[in-house]
Amino acid sequence: MERMDSVRHLLEMLTSLVSLYSELLGLLLAEKEAIAKWETKEIVEVTKKKDALLTKEAQLNVARTDLIAQISVEYSAPMNKLSDIIDVVRGVDLNLSDELENVGFALVELVSKISAENLALRSIYNTNSKLIVDFFSAIGMTSLSGYKTSINTPPMLQVMG
DSSP states (O other), X not given: OOHHHHHXXXXXXXXXXXXXXXXXXXXXXXXXXXXXXXXXXXXXXXXXXXXXXXHHHHXXXXXXXXXXXXXXXXTTSOOOSHHHHHHHHHTTOHHHHHHHHHHHHHHHHHHXXXXXXXXXXXXXXXXXXXXXXXXXXXXXXXXXXXXXXXXXXXXXXXXXX
């Protein structure tokens, strides 16, 4: 395999991550809307879809890490960040380096948006949990072993590890 083939394959992989994260962001927005409307069936469906995407994301990240290690060997240089690869490729193929840079920017933007949505969802879940506890307290049911006023982020919301 030619050295640039590995880099092109990395670009394809990163482009797939952009698509995956875009889909995940859409699911997070749908989940937020479903939570606001207390639509439990929709929340369950969205959660299933998120879980499937997160499995794909984990697989893509393992493959991406392996490919970056391969590129490091091919170029006999440590490649710890995308910018390291872009710097090496820029001297050989300006168009490819620009594409890598653009996909990198897109990933950073999407990850930032996903992080913000995760924080919003955490806040909504915490608020809803507190509302439930307050409701049961108001009707005289103070022993609620199954509810807490503060919750940890569910695993399916821990997108960024």
